[in-house]
Amino acid sequence: MPGVYFITSEFLADAKSAARDRGMPGIRLLTLPADKYYRFRDSKEELQPLAGASFDCMIDLLTRPLSSEEAKPSPIRQQKENGEIWVSGNDFLDAFEKTNEMFLANHWADGLPIVPPAPELVRSMLSGTTRSPEEVIGQVAPKNGTATVEKIAINAVMAGAKPEYFPVILAAMEGFTDKGYDLTHVQASTGSFTPVVIVDGPIAQELGFNSGIGMLGHGWRANSTVGRALRLSLLNIGQTWPQVNDMALTGRLEAYTFFTFAEDMARSPWEPYHVSRGFKAEDSTVTVATSVNPAVFGGGAVTPWTGQGVIDAIVARIQSGGVVWPHSQTHILVLHPDCAVDLAHHGYTRRSLQDHLYDKTRVPYEKIAGPVFFGHDNEIDFIRASVADGRIRPGRAQVFLDALKPGGRIPVVQSPDDFHIFVAGGSPGYDLLFSYPGTNWANQTKRVSAATRTAAGRV
Amino acid sequence: MHLEVMNPRGEIPPPATLGISPRVPTLEGRKVVLIDNGKFGANNFLAALADMLTEKYRNATPVMYPKPAAQTITNLPKWYPTVKQQGDLFVFGVGD
Numbered sequence: 001m002p003g004v005y006f007i008t009s010e011f012l013a014d015a016k017s018a019a020r021d022r023g024m025p026g027i028r029l030l031t032l033p034a035d036k037y038y039r040f041r042d043s044k045e046e047l048q049p050l051a052g053a054s055f056d057c058m059i060d061l062l063t064r065p066l067s068s069e070e071a072k073p074s075p076i077r078q079q080k081e082n083g084e085i086w087v088s089g090n091d092f093l094d095a096f097e098k099t100n101e102m103f104l105a106n107h108w109a110d111g112l113p114i115v116p117p118a119p120e121l122v123r124s125m126l127s128g129t130t131r132s133p134e135e136v137i138g139q140v141a142p143k144n145g146t147a148t149v150e151k152i153a154i155n156a157v158m159a160g161a162k163p164e165y166f167p168v169i170l171a172a173m174e175g176f177t178d179k180g181y182d183l184t185h186v187q188a189s190t191g192s193f194t195p196v197v198i199v200d201g202p203i204a205q206e207l208g209f210n211s212g213i214g215m216l217g218h219g220w221r222a223n224s225t226v227g228r229a230l231r232l233s234l235l236n237i238g239q240t241w242p243q244v245n246d247m248a249l250t251g252r253l254e255a256y257t258f259f260t261f262a263e264d265m266a267r268s269p270w271e272p273y274h275v276s277r278g279f280k281a282e283d284s285t286v287t288v289a290t291s292v293n294p295a296v297f298g299g300g301a302v303t304p305w306t307g308q309g310v311i312d313a314i315v316a317r318i319q320s321g322g323v324v325w326p327h328s329q330t331h332i333l334v335l336h337p338d339c340a341v342d343l344a345h346h347g348y349t350r351r352s353l354q355d356h357l358y359d360k361t362r363v364p365y366e367k368i369a370g371p372v373f374f375g376h377d378n379e380i381d382f383i384r385a386s387v388a389d390g391r392i393r394p395g396r397a398q399v400f401l402d403a404l405k406p407g408g409r410i411p412v413v414q415s416p417d418d419f420h421i422f423v424a425g426g427s428p429g430y431d432l433l434f435s436y437p438g439t440n441w442a443n444q445t446k447r448v449s450a451a452t453r454t455a456a457g458r459v
Numbered sequence: 460m461h462l463e464v465m466n467p468r469g470e471i472p473p474p475a476t477l478g479i480s481p482r483v484p485t486l487e488g489r490k491v492v493l494i495d496n497g498k499f500g501a502n503n504f505l506a507a508l509a510d511m512l513t514e515k516y517r518n519a520t521p522v523m524y525p526k527p528a529a530q531t532i533t534n535l536p537k538w539y540p541t542v543k544q545q546g547d548l549f550v551f552g553v554g555d
Contacts, residue, residue: 001543002480003492006504006552015554023474032504032553041500044507051507055515058508062548063482071478081468086461095462108467117465145469154467190555237469247555389537 004061006054008034010243014188017245021143026070028061030054087116103158107241110231110256114158125153128163129170130450137170138177140238141184142245147173147237152229155236159228162221164453165207168286169229172197175288175444176234182442186290187240194253195234196291196332196434197227197260198422200274201284203448203456209262213426216259227257253293259434261424267337268423269344274445276350276421283447284457289332289420290442291434298339301428307342310335310431311353315360317433318412329413330436330443331357332420336429354416362409380404483548486512486519490546495525501553508550522546 007015009031019027032050040046087102089095099116103109115121126133126149133150140147149170156169176183176195186193199209210220218224240246253259265272274285297313299305314333335343343353368379383404387397396414403410413419420443425431436442451457483489491512493505502525509521522545526538542549 001547001549002482003549003551005554006550007554011554021474023476024479025476026479028479037500037504037553041503044503044510047500047504048507048510051504051511055508055511058550059486062486062550063484065482066479071481073476073478075476076473078471078473081466081470083466085464085466087464088461091460092462095460099462099464103467116462117467119463119465122465140469143469143471145471147469151467151469154465158467232467236467239468239471 002062004028004030004058006030006032006058008032008037010034011247013244014247018142020076023076024073025076026066026073028070030057030061108236109158110228110235112228112256114232115160117154117157121157122150122153125157125161125163125166126150128166128451128453130452131170137173140177140234142188143239145237145239147177147233151237152233155232156225156229158232159225160221161225161229164451165222165226165229167448167451167454167457168199168203168207168226168284169233170450171286171446171448172226172230172288173233174446175286176230178444178446180441181288181444182290183234183238186442187234187238188245188247190247190249191292192248192250192252193290193292193436194255195230195258196287196289197230197258198273198287198289198332198424199226199260199262199284200265200272200287201279201448201456202282203284203451203454204262204265206454206456211262211264211424213429215261215424215426216254223260223262224257227254227260230260231256231258259291259294263422264337264424267341269341270350270421270423273420273422277445279445279447282456285445285447287420287443287445289330289434289444290436291332292436294334294432294434297431297433298336298429300430305339307335307339307346307348310339311343311356314431314433315357318357318361318435319363321412321435321437330418330420330441331413332422332432332434332443333357334422334424334432334434336425336427336431337423338427338429339431340423350421351416353421354419357419358411358413358416361412362403363412365404365406365408365410368410383410486516486548488518489516489548490520490522492522492524492542492546492549494542494549494551495523496552496554497526498553498555504553505550520546 007029012031015029019025087095087099089098100113103114131149135149137147152173156166207222209222263273275281279285295317297310383400386392392400393414448457493509495501495505512519512521524545
């Protein structure tokens with residue numbers, strides 16, 4: 001079917017890149033000036049000048065016969081990403097600097113200095129696991145790059161990770177490349193979504209992950225380099241770059257290390273998160289998820305707080321988001337240990353807290369019978385469309401359909417399980433809400449395995 | 460001195476390349492499917508185009524056809540084939 005794509009000028013490189021990725025380099029694109037489109041899109045009347053200015057060109061693109069290259073484009077050849085790379089310098093410092101300059105110029109680095117991935121360092125990283133270097137972990141969006149164990153090891157070396165961290169990094173990459181995880185969205189979206197990476201099980205303490213005061217900050221090599229290894233792996237294996245096909249308008253938060261930390265299982269009044277998900281207590285796991293900037297709750301060291309007060313504030317925050325978007329919204333609560341203990345003291349289990357959040361965050365039908373919503377007449381139609389095309393799980397669809405009437409209360413998530421509760425932070429501490437009003441699912445937990453240098457994660 | 464380093468990039472299996480569909484000689488008598496990608500303003504822009512289409516091609520029929528969800532950019536296998544059923548050619552906008 002012949003057609004033309006309108007894009008704004010800032011997305012031209014992104015559109016061409018995406019078209020090529022999908023084997024259609026010849027699609028016909030028409031750009032609108034970004035500085036005018038985004039300012040004047042509130043009404044049809046405001047956009048008439050832009051439509052008028054582009055109309056003749058649109059007709060031309062729809063009617064002008066194809067060139068031979070458009071009709072039958074040349075095959076896209078595979079670019080080899082292997083082979084020896086030698087960097088020459090007057091001395092080690094010079095070669096080190098030239099390596100960093102080359103990597104950044106090639107878009108192979110994140111802007112911070114990297115550890116040059118020398119073969120002997122990569123072999124050392126690979127010794128942290130029994131997995132074969134040729135094993136394929138998965139394909140990394142947006143360019144569908146193949147993540148082998150070796151490629152991930154190269155990026156882990158660059159990040160400054162230790163070999164004993166490598167099995168954790170591999171488990172996280174399994175999560176990111178799982179077909180149930182929408183990696184494209186977090187890699188490419190204009191929204192500044194960022195991954196959250198949470199380690200559970202005995203390997204967290206054995207590797208020295210911080211789960212207390214400062215857990216989202218600097219100073220702990222495990223937190224920082226595991227996060228950075230994942231950042232570099234996604235950047236290099238997925239082949240993204242800002243302003244080309246990573247269109248995060250203000251950049252991704254925690255761009256260098258993501259939000260990487262461990263659950264404080266020792267101080268939690270409940271079972272560890274991974275046990276609640278069906279893993280054994282002796283397992284070690286990594287949970288990866290996509291989030292916006294976390295919201296902060298509680299009084300910390302400054303003002304008094306209660307566990308119930310924190311939960312009530314979280315409920316109010318979720319409700320104020322204004323968007324039901326139930327087909328894939330997920331929330332990660334990270335409660336500092338004292339808050340979790342207070343909630344448990346008042347009778348909450350992890351399960352009852354999830355049920356409480358699910359019930360209290362439901363939105364009245366009357367609040368969503370509102371205006372045009374993402375191409376639909378209103379949010380009600382959007383939810384019905386989500387049911388019809390299967391984005392709401394079949395077992396939960398009826399809950400939403402039953403609520404789509406006056407007096408109904410529509411859940412913001414598909415089930416209470418979509419409130420993921422972790423315990424981490426210090427005393428005093430704050431409580432965090434990582435939310436994702438996403439498109440598709442972006443939450444996976446994978447078991448750490450095949451470790452050689454730790455007692456945990458071996459099997 | 461010489462420093463040997465390894466390439467951190469993933470190999471990309473090259474996609475099969477596809478040509479784009481042949482064009483139509485004129486829009487007269489054609490149904491033009493205007494696909495709203497769900498981002499704010501797209502409906503307004505496409506509506507402005509629809510007005511111009513009917514003004515300049517009296518026998519052309521614009522058909523507004525929104526995507527089911529704005530940011531769902533992957534895996535709409537059931538929906539995309541339905542676009543063909545709506546008309547003869549399409550205009551998709553506005554990215555992003």
